[in-house]
Amino acid sequence: MIQASKIIGTGLATTGLIGAGVGIGVVFGALILGVARNPSLRGQLFSYAILGFAFAEATG
Amino acid sequence: MVSLSNSLSFISSPLDQFEIRTLLSLDAPILANMEITVTNIGFYLIVGVSIAFILNGLATNYYQITIYATIHSIVVNQINRTKGQIYFPFIFSLFIFILVNNLIGMIPYGFASTSHFVLTFSISFTIVLGATILGLQKHGLEFFSLFVPAGCPLALLPLLVLVEFLSYVSRNVSLGLRLAANIVAGHLLLHILSSLTYNIMTSGFIFFFMALLPLSFVIAFSGLELAIAFIQSQVFVVLTCSYIKDALELH
Numbered sequence: 578m579i580q581a582s583k584i585i586g587t588g589l590a591t592t593g594l595i596g597a598g599v600g601i602g603v604v605f606g607a608l609i610l611g612v613a614r615n616p617s618l619r620g621q622l623f624s625y626a627i628l629g630f631a632f633a634e635a636t637g
Numbered sequence: 638m639v640s641l642s643n644s645l646s647f648i649s650s651p652l653d654q655f656e657i658r659t660l661l662s663l664d665a666p667i668l669a670n671m672e673i674t675v676t677n678i679g680f681y682l683i684v685g686v687s688i689a690f691i692l693n694g695l696a697t698n699y700y701q702i703t704i705y706a707t708i709h710s711i712v713v714n715q716i717n718r719t720k721g722q723i724y725f726p727f728i729f730s731l732f733i734f735i736l737v738n739n740l741i742g743m744i745p746y747g748f749a750s751t752s753h754f755v756l757t758f759s760i761s762f763t764i765v766l767g768a769t770i771l772g773l774q775k776h777g778l779e780f781f782s783l784f785v786p787a788g789c790p791l792a793l794l795p796l797l798v799l800v801e802f803l804s805y806v807s808r809n810v811s812l813g814l815r816l817a818a819n820i821v822a823g824h825l826l827l828h829i830l831s832s833l834t835y836n837i838m839t840s841g842f843i844f845f846f847m848a849l850l851p852l853s854f855v856i857a858f859s860g861l862e863l864a865i866a867f868i869q870s871q872v873f874v875v876l877t878c879s880y881i882k883d884a885l886e887l888h
Contacts, residue, residue, distance in 0.1 A: 624875075627868055627871065627872070628872055630868065631815065631819075631868055631869060632815075634865065634868075635814075635818060
């Protein structure tokens with residue numbers, strides 16, 4: 578019973594990654610929105626997006 | 638229940654890959670029992686620096702155009718178009734050092750030096766301390782105006798200064814923590830996934846073909862980790878540039 582609970586707990590602990598996944602999705606979704614509105618800013622927005630991706634990824 | 642705990646005991650700890658072992662050691666009774674040891678992290682750092690040197694010696698046009706131009710544009714855009722150029726050699730060697738060590742970690746049975754907080758914290762503390770000294774040298778006591786946000790009411794000043802100071806101090810930790818935590822998390826994920834795949838594959842003929850699905854995940858995550866090796870070294874360099882810029886220009 579304790580063993581099973583430990584394994585279930587291990588599985589539950591990985592649900593924290595949901596937040597990191599949502600964060601990465603928001604970052605790249607916002608990148609697409611920004612580039613669609615102003616394609617000339619593509620390079621600058623992409624470097625910001627990579628920075629934001631790294632911040633979100635670091636929490637996961 | 639018994640079979641479950643048995644099968645779990647076969648899995649070696651995923652943290653084994655980060656263990657620092659002694660490769661060569663010299664215990665000599667001179668200078669109060671001096672002990673010179675080459676551990677595996679030391680060995681891999683030596684290999685990484687040698688690779689970086691060889692890479693720079695063999696620098697082809699392509700290499701120069703891609704990496705050199707990328708780092709140059711980061712330095713020029715982040716710090717200053719004219720005065721930022723003198724920091725380019727430092728930033729470039731920092732980028733190459735972190736990138737080469739990340740990529741060496743991606744070689745199977747290799748050792749990821751950048752997964753050790755000792756290494757990344759020593760780099761990040763050095764960078765933030767160096768930027769602070771740079772700012773103090775350039776601006777004197779005026780440097781502390783970095784902690785005062787522009788145009789804030791006097792009543793809020795102590796609180797805001799405290800918050801700014803804490804955020805400045807936590808740069809030390811966050812810069813190194815981000816790199817090491819990413820590399821550790823990636824390597825743990827790859828280890829757990831690949832040991833799962835191995836256990837499935839060796840348990841039967843049918844299972845061998847069923848395990849091709851998790852195997853494809855392992856390959857996909859290896860690609861992701863390669864991308865993260867690049868992205869983390871780039872982010873480290875970008876943040877280093879912005880810290881130097883903060884010290885030079887005080888907002």
